[in-house]
Amino acid sequence: SVLYASGYMREQDIFERVFSGEIPWTLRPQGVDIIRTWLYFTVLRVYLLFGKPAFRWARITGMGLDPRGRAMHKSLGNVIDPEPIIEEYGADAFRFWAAAAAKLGDDYRFSKQVVKTGYSFATKLWNIARFVSSFPRPGKDEKVRLRPIDLALLAKLNMVIEDVDKAYGEELDVYRPALTIYDFTWNVFASHYIELVKARAYNHDGKYSIEEQRGAWKTLHMVLDAILRMLAPIMPFVTDALYRRLYNMSVHKTTFPQPVKGVDRELAKLFDMIMNINSAVWAWKKKNNIKFYEKLDKTLYVPAKLEPFKHELEDIHHMKVVATDSPPPDSEELARGVYIA
Structure with missing residues (x-):
């Protein structure tokens, strides 16, 4: 209980320091099964004794269930031992399952497949970090030019940072x-x-200036840095290992990332358009048994508003790109506003 943890009637100096504030404790995590017992008892007792709330928030989770949705009981023989799973997939993969299994308050089923997804995610992070680490992070005194594709991704990142910050900070x-x-x-x-x-x-x-090249390096590092810091509460081990390798400090000693200033939020919509174009071209290539990296003597027509992203689209799809709202009449439509000829 909060009273025992505060040293009530045992360590008076500690107890007085803890209970000197308006609300002694910030958070009590617990399951839904003890709301009417221990939660009620704790809140009532502290209020009757001291006239103040026991804690600011109670974070109430659902119940852990087996893969079939049954409550775990020794008599049923369906209790999941986490140790063998952690030994096989790692603690971060298991923690990813615990976070991604259900919304706060809902019951959560054990799923080995989600644990495997967490393991794959940790591996993906490692591969991303290995790629990004092959480029230096530009210093403050180095000239950098961010291209529109960089700013568009940062607009997407800003939305993620805001959403994740709200979920962690306001909704627990x-x-x-x-x-x-x-x-x-x-x-x-x-x-x-x-x-x-x-x-x-x-x-x-x-093809690009050194300032534009550094712009790619800077954006890669900015985004990976933010990802590792956002993910650290859920997957603390892989994020810390990577952060130490890349940035020579513990991720757990950093602050939560803030949205990048001066980035137009509307650019995120253009990045969504580019992703749709990529998916359409990749699907067309797969359908026609064309390798993704094969150079083609064809022209890809995309909406005129994507003119600033033309060079990157040419790089990724290995064909000429024209930004226009009037494609040739004999061109093949791949998606809305996207044609090839």
């Missing part, structure tokens, strides 16, 4: 952050942005 929730960070990292950052800027990051042909 880890379910939405786990899924949001996973989706952004895997399906936006890795699958699209990294592929779009890989040519500029290496810049073997000198």
Whole structure:
């Protein structure tokens, strides 16, 4: 109880320091099964004795269930021992399952498949970090030019930071952050942005200026840095290991990331359009048995508003790109506003 933990009637000096504030404790995590017993008893007793709340918040979780949705009981023989699972997949993978299994307050079923997803996510993070670490993080005195694709990704990142910060700070929730960070990292950052800027990051042909090349490096590091800091409460071990390797300090000694200033939120919509174009082109190539990296003597027509992103689209799809709202009449439609000829 909060009284015992505060040293009530045992260590008076500690107790007085703890209970000197308006609300002694910040948070009590507990299951839904003891709301009418221990939660009620604790709140009532502290109020009757001291006239103040026992804690600011009670974080109430559902009940852990077996894969079939049954409560775990020794008599049923369905209790899940976490140790063998942690030994096989790691603590971070198990913690990812615990965060992603259910919304706060809902019962959560054990799922080995979600644990495996957590393991795959940790591996993906490691691979992303290995790629990003091959480029230096530009210093403050180095000239950097961010291209529109960089700003568009940062607009997406800002939305993720705001959503995750609200979930952690206001809702005491880890379910939405786990899924949001996973989706952004895997399906936006890795699958699209990294592929779009890989040519500029290496810049073997000198197509881009050194300032633009550094812009790719800076964005890669900014986004990975933010991902690791956002994910640290859920997957503390892999994030800390990577942060120490890349940035020479513990991720747990950093602050929560803040949205990048001066980035137009509307750019996120353009990044969504680019992802849809990528998916449409990849689907067309797969349908026609064309390798993704094969150079094609074709032209890809995209909406005129995507003119600032033309070079990155040419890099990723290995064909000429024209930004226009009037594609040739004989072109093949791949998606709305996207044609090839």
